[in-house]
Amino acid sequence: SSVLTQPPSVSVAPGQTARISCGGDNIGARGVEGVHWYQQKPGQAPVLVVYDDSDRPSGVPERFSGSKSGNLAALTISRVEAGDEADYFCQVWETYNNRANWVFGGGTKLTVL
Amino acid sequence: EVQLVESGGGLVQPGGSLRLSCVTYGFNFDDYEMNWVRQIPGKGLEWVADVSMSGRTTYYADSVRGRFIISRDNAKKSLYLEMNNLRVEDTAIYYCVKSFSFHFDSWGQGALVTVSS
Numbered sequence: 038s039s040v041l042t043q044p045p046s047v048s049v050a051p052g053q054t055a056r057i058s059c060g061g062d063n064i065g066a067r068g069v070e071g072v073h074w075y076q077q078k079p080g081q082a083p084v085l086v087v088y089d090d091s092d093r094p095s096g097v098p099e100r101f102s103g104s105k106s107g108n109l110a111a112l113t114i115s116r117v118e119a120g121d122e123a124d125y126f127c128q129v130w131e132t133y134n135n136r137a138n139w140v141f142g143g144g145t146k147l148t149v150l
Numbered sequence: 151e152v153q154l155v156e157s158g159g160g161l162v163q164p165g166g167s168l169r170l171s172c173v174t175y176g177f178n179f180d181d182y183e184m185n186w187v188r189q190i191p192g193k194g195l196e197w198v199a200d201v202s203m204s205g206r207t208t209y210y211a212d213s214v215r216g217r218f219i220i221s222r223d224n225a226k227k228s229l230y231l232e233m234n235n236l237r238v239e240d241t242a243i244y245y246c247v248k249s250f251s252f253h254f255d256s257w258g259q260g261a262l263v264t265v266s267s
Contacts, residue, residue, distance in 0.1 A: 075254070075264075083254075128254070137209045138211075
Protein backbone atom coordinates (compact mmCIF):
# COMPACT_ATOMS: atom_id res chain seq x y z
CA SER A 38 0.00 0.00 0.00
CA SER A 39 0.97 3.66 -0.26
CA VAL A 40 3.40 5.23 2.16
CA LEU A 41 2.89 8.96 2.75
CA THR A 42 5.92 10.89 4.00
CA GLN A 43 5.58 14.11 5.99
CA PRO A 44 8.26 16.14 7.76
CA PRO A 45 8.03 15.51 11.53
CA SER A 46 8.00 19.20 12.35
CA VAL A 47 7.67 22.65 10.83
CA SER A 48 8.25 25.92 12.69
CA VAL A 49 7.10 29.35 11.62
CA ALA A 50 6.74 32.81 13.14
CA PRO A 51 3.30 34.38 13.51
CA GLY A 52 2.17 36.12 10.35
CA GLN A 53 4.44 34.05 8.13
CA THR A 54 3.50 31.19 5.79
CA ALA A 55 3.80 27.53 6.74
CA ARG A 56 4.05 24.80 4.12
CA ILE A 57 3.63 21.13 5.06
CA SER A 58 4.50 18.54 2.43
CA CYS A 59 3.14 15.04 1.87
CA GLY A 60 5.00 12.79 -0.54
CA GLY A 61 4.12 9.40 -1.89
CA ASP A 62 4.80 7.33 -5.00
CA ASN A 63 1.10 6.86 -5.71
CA ILE A 64 -0.23 10.32 -4.91
CA GLY A 65 -0.45 11.26 -8.56
CA ALA A 66 -1.65 7.84 -9.75
CA ARG A 67 -5.09 6.78 -10.91
CA GLY A 68 -7.11 5.10 -8.21
CA VAL A 69 -5.83 7.47 -5.54
CA GLU A 70 -8.75 9.79 -5.07
CA GLY A 71 -7.34 13.10 -3.95
CA VAL A 72 -5.29 14.17 -0.94
CA HIS A 73 -7.01 15.28 2.25
CA TRP A 74 -5.66 17.13 5.29
CA TYR A 75 -6.59 17.08 8.98
CA GLN A 76 -5.68 19.35 11.87
CA GLN A 77 -5.44 17.87 15.38
CA LYS A 78 -4.94 20.01 18.46
CA PRO A 79 -3.81 18.42 21.77
CA GLY A 80 -6.53 16.38 23.43
CA GLN A 81 -8.94 16.82 20.53
CA ALA A 82 -10.14 14.74 17.63
CA PRO A 83 -8.85 15.51 14.13
CA VAL A 84 -10.71 18.07 12.02
CA LEU A 85 -10.82 18.11 8.21
CA VAL A 86 -9.26 21.30 6.84
CA VAL A 87 -8.70 20.46 3.13
CA TYR A 88 -10.24 17.74 0.95
CA ASP A 89 -9.86 16.64 -2.67
CA ASP A 90 -6.41 18.25 -2.93
CA SER A 91 -7.53 21.87 -2.55
CA ASP A 92 -11.15 22.27 -1.38
CA ARG A 93 -12.00 23.71 2.04
CA PRO A 94 -14.93 22.63 4.22
CA SER A 95 -17.22 25.42 5.31
CA GLY A 96 -15.87 27.20 8.35
CA VAL A 97 -12.21 26.62 7.55
CA PRO A 98 -10.39 29.95 7.02
CA GLU A 99 -9.18 30.84 3.52
CA ARG A 100 -5.67 30.97 5.00
CA PHE A 101 -5.64 27.16 4.64
CA SER A 102 -5.01 25.93 1.10
CA GLY A 103 -3.97 22.69 -0.51
CA SER A 104 -2.08 21.86 -3.69
CA LYS A 105 -0.72 18.84 -5.49
CA SER A 106 1.89 18.40 -8.20
CA GLY A 107 3.05 15.00 -9.36
CA ASN A 108 3.72 12.84 -6.32
CA LEU A 109 3.86 15.70 -3.82
CA ALA A 110 0.96 17.37 -2.04
CA ALA A 111 1.19 20.37 0.25
CA LEU A 112 -0.87 22.18 2.85
CA THR A 113 -0.13 25.90 3.01
CA ILE A 114 -1.19 28.06 5.94
CA SER A 115 -0.89 31.79 5.26
CA ARG A 116 -0.64 34.46 7.94
CA VAL A 117 -0.06 31.84 10.61
CA GLU A 118 -1.66 32.43 14.00
CA ALA A 119 -0.86 30.97 17.40
CA GLY A 120 -4.09 28.99 17.24
CA ASP A 121 -2.83 27.10 14.18
CA GLU A 122 -0.29 25.25 16.32
CA ALA A 123 -1.29 21.59 15.94
CA ASP A 124 -0.47 18.28 14.31
CA TYR A 125 -1.39 17.99 10.63
CA PHE A 126 -2.00 14.71 8.79
CA CYS A 127 -2.42 14.02 5.08
CA GLN A 128 -4.57 11.10 3.87
CA VAL A 129 -5.39 9.31 0.63
CA TRP A 130 -7.77 6.55 -0.41
CA GLU A 131 -6.52 3.79 -2.68
CA THR A 132 -7.30 0.33 -3.87
CA TYR A 133 -4.78 -2.21 -2.57
CA ASN A 134 -4.98 -5.93 -3.37
CA ASN A 135 -8.45 -5.20 -4.80
CA ARG A 136 -9.56 -3.83 -1.44
CA ALA A 137 -10.28 -0.28 -0.35
CA ASN A 138 -7.59 1.20 1.87
CA TRP A 139 -7.27 4.54 3.63
CA VAL A 140 -3.71 5.72 4.32
CA PHE A 141 -2.44 8.50 6.58
CA GLY A 142 0.88 10.27 6.60
CA GLY A 143 2.91 10.16 9.79
CA GLY A 144 1.91 13.69 10.76
CA THR A 145 3.68 17.05 11.06
CA LYS A 146 3.81 19.10 14.24
CA LEU A 147 3.42 22.78 13.42
CA THR A 148 5.06 25.05 15.99
CA VAL A 149 4.30 28.76 16.00
CA LEU A 150 7.37 30.52 17.36
CA GLU B 151 -25.08 19.58 14.14
CA VAL B 152 -23.31 16.30 13.43
CA GLN B 153 -22.33 14.39 16.57
CA LEU B 154 -20.68 11.00 16.98
CA VAL B 155 -20.45 9.60 20.51
CA GLU B 156 -18.33 6.53 21.22
CA SER B 157 -18.64 4.22 24.21
CA GLY B 158 -17.37 0.84 25.35
CA GLY B 159 -13.68 1.53 25.78
CA GLY B 160 -11.72 0.25 28.75
CA LEU B 161 -9.03 -2.07 30.03
CA VAL B 162 -8.85 -5.62 28.69
CA GLN B 163 -6.29 -8.39 28.96
CA PRO B 164 -4.38 -9.66 25.92
CA GLY B 165 -6.50 -12.22 24.09
CA GLY B 166 -9.69 -10.67 25.37
CA SER B 167 -12.59 -9.03 23.58
CA LEU B 168 -14.29 -5.64 23.65
CA ARG B 169 -17.14 -4.04 21.74
CA LEU B 170 -17.17 -0.35 20.87
CA SER B 171 -20.37 1.50 20.03
CA CYS B 172 -20.97 4.84 18.37
CA VAL B 173 -24.33 6.58 18.34
CA THR B 174 -24.78 9.37 15.83
CA TYR B 175 -26.89 12.51 15.56
CA GLY B 176 -27.54 15.27 13.10
CA PHE B 177 -27.31 13.54 9.69
CA ASN B 178 -28.99 10.80 7.67
CA PHE B 179 -26.90 7.91 9.01
CA ASP B 180 -27.83 5.40 6.30
CA ASP B 181 -26.64 7.76 3.53
CA TYR B 182 -22.97 7.51 4.56
CA GLU B 183 -20.20 4.98 4.85
CA MET B 184 -18.77 4.81 8.37
CA ASN B 185 -15.30 4.02 9.64
CA TRP B 186 -13.18 3.40 12.70
CA VAL B 187 -9.77 5.11 12.90
CA ARG B 188 -7.36 4.62 15.81
CA GLN B 189 -4.48 6.54 17.30
CA ILE B 190 -1.88 5.50 19.82
CA PRO B 191 -1.76 8.51 22.17
CA GLY B 192 0.88 10.91 20.93
CA LYS B 193 1.33 9.02 17.67
CA GLY B 194 -0.16 8.98 14.19
CA LEU B 195 -3.54 7.95 12.79
CA GLU B 196 -4.33 4.46 11.49
CA TRP B 197 -7.48 3.55 9.56
CA VAL B 198 -9.03 0.38 11.00
CA ALA B 199 -12.27 -0.52 9.19
CA ASP B 200 -15.01 0.71 6.84
CA VAL B 201 -18.63 -0.35 6.38
CA SER B 202 -20.89 0.50 3.47
CA MET B 203 -24.18 2.35 3.80
CA SER B 204 -26.16 -0.90 3.78
CA GLY B 205 -23.72 -2.73 6.02
CA ARG B 206 -23.21 -5.49 3.47
CA THR B 207 -19.66 -4.53 2.44
CA THR B 208 -16.77 -4.14 4.86
CA TYR B 209 -13.06 -3.44 4.56
CA TYR B 210 -10.31 -3.87 7.15
CA ALA B 211 -6.71 -2.87 7.69
CA ASP B 212 -4.32 -5.80 7.45
CA SER B 213 -3.43 -5.35 11.11
CA VAL B 214 -6.96 -6.19 12.32
CA ARG B 215 -8.47 -8.35 9.56
CA GLY B 216 -9.76 -11.63 11.00
CA ARG B 217 -9.92 -10.23 14.55
CA PHE B 218 -12.18 -7.15 14.32
CA ILE B 219 -15.71 -6.90 12.93
CA ILE B 220 -17.34 -3.62 11.94
CA SER B 221 -21.12 -3.43 11.74
CA ARG B 222 -23.95 -0.92 11.81
CA ASP B 223 -27.61 -0.66 12.76
CA ASN B 224 -29.24 1.97 10.56
CA ALA B 225 -32.45 1.94 12.58
CA LYS B 226 -30.48 2.90 15.68
CA LYS B 227 -28.12 5.23 13.76
CA SER B 228 -25.26 3.35 15.39
CA LEU B 229 -21.87 1.93 14.44
CA TYR B 230 -20.06 -0.91 16.19
CA LEU B 231 -16.61 -2.48 16.36
CA GLU B 232 -16.28 -5.97 17.80
CA MET B 233 -12.63 -6.51 18.76
CA ASN B 234 -11.44 -10.05 19.46
CA ASN B 235 -8.08 -11.62 20.32
CA LEU B 236 -6.83 -8.21 21.38
CA ARG B 237 -3.11 -7.52 21.44
CA VAL B 238 -1.03 -5.01 23.38
CA GLU B 239 -0.43 -3.16 20.11
CA ASP B 240 -4.17 -2.57 19.74
CA THR B 241 -3.97 -0.10 22.62
CA ALA B 242 -5.18 3.22 21.20
CA ILE B 243 -7.90 5.82 21.06
CA TYR B 244 -10.59 4.59 18.68
CA TYR B 245 -12.50 7.23 16.72
CA CYS B 246 -15.88 6.75 15.10
CA VAL B 247 -15.70 8.61 11.79
CA LYS B 248 -18.22 9.61 9.12
CA SER B 249 -16.79 9.41 5.64
CA PHE B 250 -17.74 11.14 2.41
CA SER B 251 -16.12 10.76 -0.97
CA PHE B 252 -12.86 9.18 0.18
CA HIS B 253 -12.24 11.47 3.14
CA PHE B 254 -13.40 11.73 6.75
CA ASP B 255 -15.58 14.75 7.40
CA SER B 256 -16.72 14.23 11.00
CA TRP B 257 -15.03 12.56 13.97
CA GLY B 258 -16.17 11.52 17.42
CA GLN B 259 -14.15 12.36 20.51
CA GLY B 260 -12.76 8.85 20.75
CA ALA B 261 -12.80 5.89 23.13
CA LEU B 262 -9.62 4.68 24.82
CA VAL B 263 -8.90 0.96 24.62
CA THR B 264 -6.06 -0.35 26.76
CA VAL B 265 -4.82 -3.91 26.30
CA SER B 266 -2.62 -4.92 29.20
CA SER B 267 -2.15 -7.72 31.68
